[in-house]
Amino acid sequence: MAQKYVVVERKNPLKPQEPAKFYAMARSNRRVDTDEIISRISERSSYSIGELKGCITEFLLEMKNQLSLGNIVLLGDMGSFRVTIATGNATETADKFKAATCIKISRVRFRPGSMLMDMCKAMKYTLIKPGKEEGSDDDTHTPDPNPDDGNGGETPDPAA
Numbered sequence: 001m002a003q004k005y006v007v008v009e010r011k012n013p014l015k016p017q018e019p020a021k022f023y024a025m026a027r028s029n030r031r032v033d034t035d036e037i038i039s040r041i042s043e044r045s046s047y048s049i050g051e052l053k054g055c056i057t058e059f060l061l062e063m064k065n066q067l068s069l070g071n072i073v074l075l076g077d078m079g080s081f082r083v084t085i086a087t088g089n090a091t092e093t094a095d096k097f098k099a100a101t102c103i104k105i106s107r108v109r110f111r112p113g114s115m116l117m118d119m120c121k122a123m124k125y126t127l128i129k130p131g132k133e134e135g136s137d138d139d140t141h142t143p144d145p146n147p148d149d150g151n152g153g154e155t156p157d158p159a160a
Contacts, residue, residue, distance in 0.1 A: 002124040004029070027128055067108060077115035084109050 004027040011020045038052045047055075063073050063081065072082040088104025091097045112120075 002126040004126050004128050006128050024125075075113070077113045079113035079116055080111050082109055082111070083107070 005024045006027050007022050008025045009020045009022055012018055034053075034056060038049055038056065041047065041052055042049045066073050067081060067083050070083065072080055074080045083106055085106045086104045087102055089102045091102060
């Protein structure tokens, strides 16, 4: 399956006087939640939905615990998670630096590993053209702009 994308026109905020340029923007199909992933894994394995849900919940809880301890969580070839911090107010000296007033926010950052990097390198792309149906793989298909089922746009008579 190919990654879908659309072409969007954007101005450079650092150079607003320059003309806008066109960029590719990834288009997602849909959101897939943990329950759906668990269900799919359960269908092709001997693990029950409850076992998988319990394992994933415990894994995520331990991952959070390790990140809060300042550790980097490695997920093998998938990648790693780590905590970063952003300074909001820099100080002239280290003695004046106070976490409560100088640190703006902390974030969790993901760094993809070789498995995801290889996936990205091998990625194929499909342009979603304006007016093209999202679920259609046929580049020539254009949906009817007035889909009225042949009844002139009127609601069908339920008595008929």
